[in-house]
Amino acid sequence: MHYRRAFVRHFQGLDAEMAPFISTVDAERINPKLLKDVLPENNSGLPLIPQLIGNKADDFVQMAGALHDLGYNEINWNLGCPHKPIRRKQRGAGLLPHPDRVDAFLDQVCERIPCKVSVKVRLGVADKSELMELIPVLNRYPLNEVVVHPRTAEQMYTGTVDLDAFEEAFQALELPVCYNGDIGSATFFQSLKERFPTIGRFMLGRGLLANPFLCEEIKPALSHFRKCESSIDRIATFHDELLASYEAALHGDQPVLGKMKEFWTYLSTYLSNGRKMFKKLKKTQRLATYKAIVGEHLADAEWMGSEPPEKPWNKQ
Ligand SMILES: Cc1cc2nc3c(=O)[nH]c(=O)nc-3n(C[C@H](O)[C@H](O)[C@H](O)COP(=O)(O)O)c2cc1C
Numbered sequence: 001m002h003y004r005r006a007f008v009r010h011f012q013g014l015d016a017e018m019a020p021f022i023s024t025v026d027a028e029r030i031n032p033k034l035l036k037d038v039l040p041e042n043n044s045g046l047p048l049i050p051q052l053i054g055n056k057a058d059d060f061v062q063m064a065g066a067l068h069d070l071g072y073n074e075i076n077w078n079l080g081c082p083h084k085p086i087r088r089k090q091r092g093a094g095l096l097p098h099p100d101r102v103d104a105f106l107d108q109v110c111e112r113i114p115c116k117v118s119v120k121v122r123l124g125v126a127d128k129s130e131l132m133e134l135i136p137v138l139n140r141y142p143l144n145e146v147v148v149h150p151r152t153a154e155q156m157y158t159g160t161v162d163l164d165a166f167e168e169a170f171q172a173l174e175l176p177v178c179y180n181g182d183i184g185s186a187t188f189f190q191s192l193k194e195r196f197p198t199i200g201r202f203m204l205g206r207g208l209l210a211n212p213f214l215c216e217e218i219k220p221a222l223s224h225f226r227k228c229e230s231s232i233d234r235i236a237t238f239h240d241e242l243l244a245s246y247e248a249a250l251h252g253d254q255p256v257l258g259k260m261k262e263f264w265t266y267l268s269t270y271l272s273n274g275r276k277m278f279k280k281l282k283k284t285q286r287l288a289t290y291k292a293i294v295g296e297h298l299a300d301a302e303w304m305g306s307e308p309p310e311k312p313w314n315k316q
Contacts, residue, residue, distance in 0.1 A: 001042040002245040003263070008044035010238040012222050013215025016047040018120075018203070021078045023091075024054030027062040040071055049118070053078040055091050055101065057108035064113045074116040074144055077109075082122065082153035093122050093153035096130045103137045116144040120180070126154045128165045132172060139174045147178040147203055157206070163195065170196060183207045186217040209266035212238065231303035235267070239294065253287040260290060272302040 004017055019038050036042065038050045050067050052075055054060055064075045079102070081092030088094065095102055110117060119138065124130030131148075138146060150166035151159065161181040170177050179199055183189050184207035192202070208214050213231065216222040242263065246256045264281055268274030277297035284290045 001037050001044075002242060002249065002259075004044045004046075004048075005042070006238055006242040006245060007212060008046055009241065010234060011212045011216065013219050014046055016049060017044065018049045018051055018076060021051045021053040021081065021092075022063070024052050024056060024059035024063050026059060030063060030066055035066060035070065038067065038070065038072070048072070049074050049076050051076040051078050051120070053081060053086065053091050055089070055095060055105065057105050057112075060105070060109055061112045064109070064115060064117075068114045072115060074118055075113070076118045076120055076147070078120055080120045080122045080147075080149055080153075082151075082156050087125065087153060093125055096122065096124050096134060096153070097127075099134045099137045102134060103140075106137070106141045106143075110141050117141070118143055118145040118147065120147040120149065122149050123152050123162060123165050123169070126152055128152055128162065131165075131169050135169060135172045139172075143175050145176045145178050145201065146173055147180050147201075148173075149180045151181060163192075167196070170199070176201070178203050180205065183214075184210065186214070189218050206266055209263075210269040212267070232271075232298060232301050235271075235303070236298050239263075239267075239298075243291075247287075253285070256287055257284065257290055270304045271297070272304055273297050273300055277301075 001019075004019075008014065022034055022037070025034070038048060050072055052060055052063055052067075054063075060077070067075055078092050079095050081087075083092070086092040086094060090098065090101065095105075106117070121131055121134070121138075148166055148169055150161045150163065150169070151157070166179065166181075170179075177199060178201035179192060179196065180203035183192070183202060183204050189202065192199070204214060211217075212235070243256070243260060246259050250256050250259070261281055264274075264278050268278040271277065274297075277293060280293050281290060284293065
């Protein structure tokens with residue numbers, strides 16, 4: 001929520017946000033802390049879609065009810081998380097090879113939930129035909145949207161998206177589809193628009209974390225924002241505000257450093273001296289040193305535009 005709030009104050013062009021997933025729990029265990037990230041008073045001002053991960057319809061319905069009480073009218077069900085511990089419990093992408101379980105879950109949930117349901121899927125665990133087998137099940141329910149990330153779970157975040165497999169899924173889905181995956185430049189975005197002209201929704205991920213100007217580049221009507229102030233100044237004020245927000249909310253150097261190091265994993269990509277800065281930051285254990293390194297490097301940095309030679313996060 002800190003990131004979402006700061007982002008929206010400094011960059012234009014997003015239409016909505018999806019919150020990181022919340023795990024469903026038994027009704028009696030819905031601790032208010034679990035919902036802190038999506039409390040309306042913590043929101044950025046943009047429409048927010050909360051996301052749940054789980055495989056028990058009763059728990060999902062309970063939590064969806066609590067979210068509806070907070071004012072949310074759409075809940076996304078995560079069927080895409082590729083991490084093995086999640087998959088092993090048949091949650092996230094672990095449910096993709098089990099159309100019967102998905103069917104039983106949606107049957108219960110869609111009947112009883114007071115708001116709209118959307119789902120986020122991958123192509124399968126290891127086998128991309130799994131999504132194709134799941135689609136007839138999805139088509140039976142009044143889902144608000146199906147967000148498709150055309151990678152398998154085994155791929156995690158590596159390799160490339162499979163646009164042919166996406167096309168096949170898109171043609172088979174009788175529901176509104178949102179494309180997600182590897183949108184890192186206006187050029188790639190345009191190529192998707194040309195290949196899939198009827199898709200109205202695109203979800204951005206790491207590309208936007210690396211280049212917060214991406215929506216302004218994608219939407220021609222927003223190009224004037226790029227000219228107002230230098231890109232580095234905008235990055236610096238965004239950074240300073242986010243850092244201050246974490247410092248106010250977290251206790252001690254380590255948690256703040258953890259958040260800020262994650263932030264630079266992506267955002268250092270387009271800085272001329274980003275790689276050098278990030279190497280130094282990774283070793284830093286003190287916030288004062290962190291601030292000195294960032295200040296020194298941002299003073300010298302240039303923003304390198306939107307086609308970096310490589311994406312460092314893919315190498316992790
Ligand atoms: C660190 C990290 C955390 C993520 N958390 C979530 C999440 O909570 N819910 C979700 O639907 N996707 C999550 N994703 C996946 C992204 O939403 C997106 O599907 C994925 O990164 C592919 O899109 P991209 O290539 O544009 O980044 C996460 C990805 C990363 C790298």
